[in-house]
Amino acid sequence: xxxxxxxxxxxxxxxxxxxxxxxxxxxxxxxxxxxxxxxxxxxxxxxxxxxxxxxxxxxxxxxxxxxxxxxxxxxxxxxxxxxxxxxxxxxxxxxxxxxxxxxxxxxxxxxxxxxxxxxxxxxxxxxxxxxxxxxxxxxxxxxxxxxxxxxxxxxxxxxxxxxxxxxxxxxxxxxxxxxxxxxxxxxxxxxxxxxxxxxxxxxxxxxxxxxxxxxxxxxxxxxxxxxxxxxxxxxxxxxxxxxxxxxxxxxxxxxxxxxxxxxxxxxxxxxxxxxxxxxxxxxxxxxxxxxxxxxxxxxxxxxxxxxxxxxxxxxxxxxxxxxxxxxxxxxxxxxxxxxxxxxxxxxxxxxxxxxxxxxxxxxxxxxxxxxxxxxxxxxxxxx
Amino acid sequence: xxxxxxxxxxxxxxxxxxxxxxxxxxxxxxxxxxxxxxxxxxxxxxxxxxxxxxxxxxxxxxxxxxxxxxxxxxxxxxxxxxxxxxxxxxxxxxxxxxxxxxxxxxxxxxxxxxxxxxxxxxxxxxxxxxxxxxxxxxxxxxxxxxxxxxxxxxxxxxxxxxxxxxxxxxxxxxxxxxxxxxxxxxxxxxxxxxxxxxxxxxxxxxxxxxxxxxxxxxxxxxxxxxxxxxxxxxxxxxxxxxxxxxxxxxxxxxxxxxxxxxxxxxxxxxxxxxxxxxxxxxxxxxxxxxxxxxxxxxxxxxxxxxxxxxxxxxxxxxxxxxxxxxxxxxxxxxxxxxxxxxxxxxxxxxxxxxxxxxxxxxxxxxxxxxxxxxxxxxxxxxx
Numbered sequence: 127x128x129x130x131x132x133x134x135x136x137x138x139x140x141x142x143x144x145x146x147x148x149x150x151x152x153x154x155x156x157x158x159x160x161x162x163x164x165x166x167x168x169x170x171x172x173x174x175x176x177x178x179x180x181x182x183x184x185x186x187x188x189x190x191x192x193x194x195x196x197x198x199x200x201x202x203x204x205x206x207x208x209x210x211x212x213x214x215x216x217x218x219x220x221x222x223x224x225x226x227x228x229x230x231x232x233x234x235x236x237x238x239x240x241x242x243x244x245x246x247x248x249x250x251x252x253x254x255x256x257x258x259x260x261x262x263x264x265x266x267x268x269x270x271x272x273x274x275x276x277x278x279x280x281x282x283x284x285x286x287x288x289x290x291x292x293x294x295x296x297x298x299x300x301x302x303x304x305x306x307x308x309x310x311x312x313x314x315x316x317x318x319x320x321x322x323x324x325x326x327x328x329x330x331x332x333x334x335x336x337x338x339x340x341x342x343x344x345x346x347x348x349x350x351x352x353x354x355x356x357x358x359x360x361x362x363x364x365x366x367x368x369x370x371x372x373x374x375x376x377x378x379x380x381x382x383x384x385x386x387x388x389x390x391x392x393x394x395x396x397x398x399x400x401x402x403x404x405x406x407x408x409x410x411x412x413x414x415x416x417x418x419x420x421x422x423x424x425x426x427x428x429x430x431x432x433x434x435x436x437x438x439x440x441x442x443x444x445x446x447x448x449x450x451x452x453x454x455x456x457x458x459x460x461x462x463x464x465x466x467x468x469x470x471x472x473x474x475x476x477x478x479x480x481x482x483x484x485x486x487x488x489x490x491x492x493x494x495x496x497x498x499x500x501x502x503x504x505x506x507x508x509x
Numbered sequence: 510x511x512x513x514x515x516x517x518x519x520x521x522x523x524x525x526x527x528x529x530x531x532x533x534x535x536x537x538x539x540x541x542x543x544x545x546x547x548x549x550x551x552x553x554x555x556x557x558x559x560x561x562x563x564x565x566x567x568x569x570x571x572x573x574x575x576x577x578x579x580x581x582x583x584x585x586x587x588x589x590x591x592x593x594x595x596x597x598x599x600x601x602x603x604x605x606x607x608x609x610x611x612x613x614x615x616x617x618x619x620x621x622x623x624x625x626x627x628x629x630x631x632x633x634x635x636x637x638x639x640x641x642x643x644x645x646x647x648x649x650x651x652x653x654x655x656x657x658x659x660x661x662x663x664x665x666x667x668x669x670x671x672x673x674x675x676x677x678x679x680x681x682x683x684x685x686x687x688x689x690x691x692x693x694x695x696x697x698x699x700x701x702x703x704x705x706x707x708x709x710x711x712x713x714x715x716x717x718x719x720x721x722x723x724x725x726x727x728x729x730x731x732x733x734x735x736x737x738x739x740x741x742x743x744x745x746x747x748x749x750x751x752x753x754x755x756x757x758x759x760x761x762x763x764x765x766x767x768x769x770x771x772x773x774x775x776x777x778x779x780x781x782x783x784x785x786x787x788x789x790x791x792x793x794x795x796x797x798x799x800x801x802x803x804x805x806x807x808x809x810x811x812x813x814x815x816x817x818x819x820x821x822x823x824x825x826x827x828x829x830x831x832x833x834x835x836x837x838x839x840x841x842x843x844x845x846x847x848x849x850x851x852x853x854x855x856x857x858x859x860x861x862x863x864x865x866x867x868x869x870x871x872x873x874x875x876x877x878x879x880x881x882x883x884x885x886x887x888x889x890x891x892x
Contacts, residue, residue: 173819173827173843203815205828205844238812239845344816415798415879416887423888429621432586433727436556444556445588460556461588462622496798498881504799505806 128263128279129155131290132313134353137262139269142250144198144236144243150269151198152247154254155309156223157191161354164190165322166231167329169346175202176212177232178345184216184228188318190351191229193309194219194254195270196247197294199236202344211242218248222255233307233347235272235294267292270307273503275383280375282368287314287356289368293376295383306333306380308348310372314365315354324366325350332373335405336381336492337412348373381492386499389421391476392492399485403440407480408491410434418496424471426451431480432460441484448481511646511662512538514673515696517736520645522652525633527581527619527626533652534581535630537637538692539606540574544737547573548705549614550712552729558585559595560615561728567599567611571701573734574612576692577602577637578653579630580677582619585727594625601631605638616690616730618655618677650675653690656886658766663758665751670697670739672751676759678766689716689763691731693755697748698737707749708733715756718788719764719875720795731756764875769882772804774859775875782868786823790863791874793817801879807854809834814863815843824867831864 130137135157142152157164166185168178184190194215201208216230223230234242257265267277274294281290295306310325329348350369360368381390393411398404411417414434420427428449435447449457454469456462476495494500513520518540525535540547549568551561567573577598584591599613606613617625640648650660657677664673678689693708712731733752743751764773776794781787794800797817803810811832818830832840837852839845859878 171816171819172821172825173815173830200812203812203840203844205842208844238810238816239840241845344812344819415883419884419887422884425888427621429583429586429727432556433554433621436554436727438555442555447556457586457622459588461586461591462624496884498884500798501802501805501879501881501884504802505808 127281127290128267128292129290129309129311130260130263131281132288132311132353134158134313134355135311136258136260137266138254138257138259139262139265140250140254140257142253143246144196150265151196152250152254153195153266153269154219154251154258155193155266156258157351157353159353161315161352162189162191162229163316163318163321163352164188165318165325165350167325167348169343171344173203173344175200175234175345176204176208177201177234178347179209180212180216181231181233181347184231187228189229190231190349191225192219192223193231193233193349194251195233195307196242197235197270197272199234199240199242200238200345201234201242202238204239204241207241211244214244215247215251218251222252231349235270235307235345238344263292270294273385278376278379280372282371284360284364284368286358287360288312289372291372291376293380295380306346308376310350310369312352313354313356314352315357315359316352316365320362321350321352324362324369327366328370328373332370332377335490336377337409377492381494384494385503386497387494388497389476389495390474391421391478391494392490393478393480394488394490395480395482396488397485398482398487399441401487401489403482404487404489406438407435407440407482408489410438411478411480412491412493415496421476422495422497426456426466426469426471428456431478432457435480440482442482446483448483450479452477510664510673511650511675512673512692512694513643513646514664515671515694515736517541517696517738518694519641519643520649521637521640521642522645522648523633523637523640525636526629527579533648534579535633535637536578536649536652537634537641538576538649539641540734540736542736544698544735545572545574545612546699546701546704546735547571548701548708548733550708550731552726554727556586556727558583558617558728559587559591560584560617561730562592563595563599564614564616564730567614570611572612573614574608575602575606576614576616576732577634578616578690579625580618580653580655582617582623582625583621583728584617584625585621587622587624590624594627597627598630598634601634605635614732618653618690618728621727646675653677656768661759661762663755665754667743667747667751669741670743671695672755674755674759676763678763689729691759693733693752695735696737696739697735698740698742699735699748703745704733704735707745707752710749711753711756715753715760718873719760720792760875764877767877768886769880770877771880772859772878773857774804774861774877775873777860777862777871777873779862779864779871780868781865781870782824784870784872786865787870787872789821790818790823790865791872793821794861794863795874795876798879804859805878805880809839809849809852809854811840814861815840818863823865825865829866831866833862835860
């Protein structure tokens, strides 16, 4: 279903030959209208890939007709030639779809610092255009995979309108955003300002709180396109909730497919003085390599949780901190709590609660354990 | 030589039975004078172990006669009982040495969240006091090891005076300080204000720039004790340089013994607008798990260096960044530079230069690669 679950969209996913192994590597998503409203959120990394710089520009008009996405190369740190390549990609899509290049967003993922094989990518766009279909969402989702072991899609249907989407991402997952390419589509009849507001609200508490390995990508892109084809204009709250639900679902799928992970860790920070404090503490815990190794070893090492909390600026008193792992309060008042042998860590899901005892705010960060498989996968990625 | 290289010091290292495997686990260092000037630097983690809280207090007077150090337990996150245990440790040392408890610093290292076996530690202090010797520095250095594979000592001798020291630390190495217990001694005849100034200046550019795994300990302690036994009062600059040399040497030894590491990585940031910028960028690179995995795989993946730089607030333009790995400028002007196949990564030492092209300041951060052995060691540490 993916990006073609909503009415007014076509998509395709093909093998253009960008990846040497012949796997699908090029996706095309087209909004057939009647509306072409769009919004986007991009990486906060200051080293931005060429397609990010391009797509940020074209989105300023609040309209998109098509998105070209490729795996097999990030087109990041590729200089003026890389930007020219992104421009040529948009021009080619514009030509075959008979639209303007300014209506085409581009997203790329793969190795940094390598130019894309344009002699394969440009003919691939022609091929993808020929295969555009209202049932092409699944193939598009497959074509944007890199080290993903599964493709990720999600759909929410409401009274006469739908929000659907696809995502890729498995490594380099960290906030701002969790490294990913995401395209969401809806047939709701809404303007770009409404899309933008709903998308920013959704990503702030979903993708931005997925932190697999603390590494922030140069290419993160989340796009939301609205065709208006349902003829329904839902209220903002209902629409924002649907967008959030799809983002949340896709974010969870990203974490479950994180490179080398054997545990999915939900870090819930409670009783913080502010939401910012809760997020800062959650991230500090989620990024602590020693804790991530301990969780991998099924060791409820709460000392490493406290050590991570201690590095933050959040409001708390060390002797009032409490920590639960999988429901057992192993740390009470900053010291030894319930028997750690009671903690059952056999399952993939791990739930850490950090109680700051400093207020009433809360935040949840999602992360993984750190494993030898993660090391193996990422020490061999470009070799 | 270690802490007894300088005149006016005795030390001992014994097995008190704190470690279940019977290895040495208790060290005692005593300043026999005539001076007892001292200074200390402690972890900036807000969750501080009981011995850190104690030693910070006693150091306010600028004098120390003895330091008790134990491995086999960090006495961190142990509540009021943990603090009582540290107090009792200082009292016992004071009793056997016939001094005041306020002249005794305590340092502990090992697992967080476990109370120390005081029935073993207190008799251990009596035993250590009986074995105090002017040749005991080496044994003391051995007794403070945890996962260290080797003990670390360093000595610098100048015109009639000496600075020597010992360090432990292998995991949880990160700034503020790199996790460690360090005791430095000197027979220079200097007051505590001078010691403090020289020690802070030295740690700022040595231990504080060692960042093995981004994790900050609850127990970091660096102490400098001066006996004045040489009768020489060196000038500040000469003394500070000697202290810095010993700290630098010990810091390098810590990095070379970091848990599971197969590569020692020197991250040199040049042409930064400010020293703070250089340090921030160096840390960001040093903490990037993906880059650390790539280095482990002998992959000169400069894209991950740029991606790490991009997450900082430092002054730079993305298209002016340059990166060299082992002397090869693989990234020029933010894009593809010299042939990455020219980079020779066979050796343990790896040198990354990040040129921000934004000023004239520089900083060097030391780190390691991320390996499957690190994961194994830290997923099994407390089990």
